[in-house]
Each structure stands twice: as structure tokens, then as C-alpha cells.
Amino acid sequence: xxxxxxxxxxxxxxxxxxxxxxxxxxxxxxxxxxxxxxxxxxxxxxxxxxxxxxxxxxxxxxxxxxxxxxxxxxxxxxxxxxxxxxxxxxxxxxxxxxxxxxxxxxxxxxxxxxxxxxxxxxxxxxxxxxxxxxxxxxxxxxxxxxxxxxxxxxxxxxxxxxxxxxxxxxxxxxxxxxxxxxxxxxxxxxxxxxxxxxxxxxxxxxxxxxxxxxxxxxxxxxxxxxxxxxxxxxxxxxxxxxxxxxxxxxxxxxxxxxxxxxxxxxxxxxxxxxxxxxxxxxxxxxxxxxxxxxxxxxxxxxxxxxxxxxx
Numbered sequence: 237x238x239x240x241x242x243x244x245x246x247x248x249x250x251x252x253x254x255x256x257x258x259x260x261x262x263x264x265x266x267x268x269x270x271x272x273x274x275x276x277x278x279x280x281x282x283x284x285x286x287x288x289x290x291x292x293x294x295x296x297x298x299x300x301x302x303x304x305x306x307x308x309x310x311x312x313x314x315x316x317x318x319x320x321x322x323x324x325x326x327x328x329x330x331x332x333x334x335x336x337x338x339x340x341x342x343x344x345x346x347x348x349x350x351x352x353x354x355x356x357x358x359x360x361x362x363x364x365x366x367x368x369x370x371x372x373x374x375x376x377x378x379x380x381x382x383x384x385x386x387x388x389x390x391x392x393x394x395x396x397x398x399x400x401x402x403x404x405x406x407x408x409x410x411x412x413x414x415x416x417x418x419x420x421x422x423x424x425x426x427x428x429x430x431x432x433x434x435x436x437x438x439x440x441x442x443x444x445x446x447x448x449x450x451x452x453x454x455x456x457x458x459x460x461x462x463x464x465x466x467x468x469x470x471x472x473x474x475x476x477x478x479x480x481x482x483x484x485x486x487x488x489x490x491x492x493x494x495x496x497x498x499x500x501x502x503x504x505x506x507x508x509x510x511x512x513x514x515x516x517x518x519x520x521x522x523x524x525x526x527x528x529x530x531x532x533x534x535x536x537x538x539x540x541x542x543x544x545x546x547x
Contacts, residue, residue, distance in 0.1 A: 277352045277507055278387040279337055281306045285383035285468070287333050287356055289315060291475075293370040304335035309357055309500065330365045331358050335381070341504055342400055342421075346431030348393055350510045354469075356381045357500035363404055366495065371475055373489050376453075379501050382468035389464035389508040395425030396504035397445055397455030399473060403480055407494040413482055420496070422477055424455040437481060444477055453477060457503055464508060471501040 288301035300315035312334030338353035340346070347353065356379055360367060368377055399422040405415055421434050426443035434440035447454030453473045460466040476488030483493050506512065 275387070277350065277390065277505070279306065279352065279354075280385040280387065283383060283385045285335060285381055285385075287315075287335060288378075288380040288382075289331060289333070289358065290378040290380070291368045292372045292375045294372060295370065298369075300329050300331060302333065304333060304356075306335055306337060309334060309336040309338075309355060310359070312357065312359065314361060330361045330367060330369065332361050333358055336500075338502070341396060341502070342398070342430060342433075344431045344433055346429075346433075347396070347504055348506050348510065348513055351393055351396075351504040351506045352386070353396075353502050353504050354381070354384055354467075355500050355502040356469075356471075357498065359498045360495075363497050366490065367478070367499075368475070368490075371490050374475070376472045376474055377478075379471045379473075380468070381470075381501075384467050386465045386467070386505070390459060390467060390505045391464075391508050391510075391512075392457035392459065392467070393504040393506045393512055395428055397424040397457065397469070397471070397501070398422060398428070398430070398503075399445065399453075399455075399471065399499060399501050401478065401480075401496040402498040403494065404497045407497075408480075411480075411482075411484055411494070413480070417480070417482055420480060422453060422473065439481065441477065441481070445471065445473070447472075455501070455503065457505075467505065469501070469503055 284303040284305055286301055287304045288299060290297065290299045292298070299318045301318055302313050302315055304313065312332045315329050315331045315333050317329070334355075334357045336355045336357065338355060339351075341353060358367070358379070371377070401420040401422070403418050403420070405418065408415060408417055417439065419439060421430065421440040422444040423430075423434070423440060423442045424445035424447075426446065428434075428442065430440075434442075436442050445453040445455040447456065451474065453471070455469065455471050457469045458467060475490065478495050478499075479488050479493040480496075485493060487493060
């Protein structure tokens with residue numbers, strides 16, 4: 237891949253520090269095998285991927301998309317309809333989207349040491365309005381990300397595709413749920429525990445995005461066979477999966493349960509030469525660590541931040 241002045245994303249500083257640390261080691265302690273040439277996996281932020289959100293409405297299919305620069309996991313771009321025949325009101329949406337990178341799966345330390353996490357996030361512009369207006373009951377929401385370009389050939393780290401759902405504190409209190417119940421996870425790998433954080437049936441649905449049946453959710457990663465430095469993914473989520481697992485009102489019809497105010501899909505990719513982790517090795521037990529259901533996520537939007545508009 238060309239390296240003539242690409243503007244590599246934020247991990248470039250980390251790469252520079254790693255190089256300086258290695259250079260400071262005595263010569264006789266340096267590794268002499270072929271693994272020393274491997275660098276930190278980076279994304280090229282001069283190439284903007286495209287994010288698209290689709291769902292079926294009572295008036296037909298709806299599709300919103302935009303080219304997304306890499307940025308922090310908050311704020312972002314308000315998506316608008318691709319259909320030029322729609323009026324101005326219908327062209328607007330209640331979705332603000334962002335594209336972000338991370339070095340660890342949901343900041344738990346449960347990721348691959350050589351991996352890079354690609355996050356496609358959606359946040360409500362107005363919390364009181366629905367995420368997916370006029371969605372057909374029983375249908376799916378689809379989030380597609382295409383055009384991600386990396387610094388070297390990559391592979392999908394199997395089983396790492398997940399969706400993180402975050403709910404408003406006010407909605408939780410209205411249903412007599414504690415603030416610690418704010419985070420929910422839809423997992424593609426039935427054996428994934430996010431390093432012991434999740435409790436199936438309480439804050440996670442293992443295998444929700446496994447794609448075993450047509451009616452289930454799925455998380456499909458595509459690496460370009462002609463250029464293995466580029467990739468994308470498509471996530472399909474049954475609308476009923478946006479209902480909080482502890483919501484006392486047992487209905488998945490639109491308008492009958494409180495939706496999350498923020499959600500993001502993420503998948504971990506690793507260099508082609510790297511050895512994937514054994515998923516069972518990651519899982520030590522099913523008991524989450526103390527306070528694990530309310531993690532410290534300083535970069536996620538708060539209830540107030542979700543109503544902010546672009547400057």
C-alpha cells in the first residue's frame with residue numbers, strides 16, 4: 237500500500253511511541269525473528285467510508301446514508317434520505333451517525349492485542365422521537381459500512397461482531413429499573429462473554445447476531461478479495477431486539493417499548509498474519525465483574541449530549 241503522505245488515524249502516535257521504546261532496548265534483547273517487522277494496524281482517514289441505514293416503513297423502504305469521517309464515538313452527522321422524491325420532512329431523520337476506531341472491544345480489554353475495532357454508531361437527535369420512524373412491525377433494521385481501508389491485509393476476528401445498546405436513565409427509572417441496567421449487548425458468538433461482563437438474559441443476548449435463521453439478526457463482514465486491505469460489514473437487527481431485556485412490558489411492537497437512545501455496531505479486525513484468539517479461552521466464567529453492567533464509558537453520549545446539534 238502507498239505510504240506517500242497518508243494521514244493515518246489516531247493510532248499513529250501510539251505507533252511512534254512503540255518504535256521509540258523498542259529502539260531504546262539493548263541490541264542483545266531485541267527479537268531477531270521475522271515478527272519484528274509487523275506494525276500497529278491503522279486505518280487510512282483520507283478515505284471516508286460510507287455508512288447506510290435501512291428499514292421498511294409503512295410507506296415503503298427507507299434508506300439514509302452519508303460518507304463518514306473517523307471521529308470520536310459521539311456526535312456525528314445527521315443522516316438524510318437518499319430518495320430525492322421524498323418531501324423535506326420525510327428526508328430528515330432522527331439519526332445522528334458517527335464512525336470511530338477503538339483498540340479494545342467495548343473498552344473491556346477483551347480484544348485481540350493486535351486488533352482494531354471498527355465502530356458504526358447511531359444516536360437519537362431527539363430522545364422522545366423514534367429511531368426508525370414508521371417501521372413495519374416484525375421487520376429488520378440494517379446498518380451497512382463500506383470502504384474501510386487499512387494499512388495492511390486484514391482478516392475478520394471471527395465472533396467479535398456485536399451491537400451495544402444504551403438507554404436513557406429516565407426511561408429506566410420510569411420502568412423501575414436501576415441505572416446500572418443502562419447497557420445491553422447483542423452478540424454474534426453464543427460463547428462470547430466480553431471478558432466476563434455480560435449476563436445472558438439480563439444485559440446480553442448471546443447469538444442474537446449469529447445469522448442462523450432468516451428471522452434472526454446477523455453480522456456479516458466482507459474483506460475485498462482483490463484488495464485485502466479494504467473491508468466493510470452489514471448488520472441486520474430484528475426491531476424487537478431493541479427492547480430492553482428487563483422491560484416489564486412484554487411487547488416488541490413499535491411504540492410499545494422504550495428504545496435505546498444510542499447504539500453502535502462494532503467488529504474487530506486483525507492483521508492477516510495474526511492468530512485469532514480462542515473464544516472459549518476468553519470466557520473464564522459467566523459472572524460479571526463488580527459494577528460491570530454500568531461501565532465507565534467517558535466517550536459515549538450522555539442523555540444531554542444526544543440532543544446536541546452540529547455546530
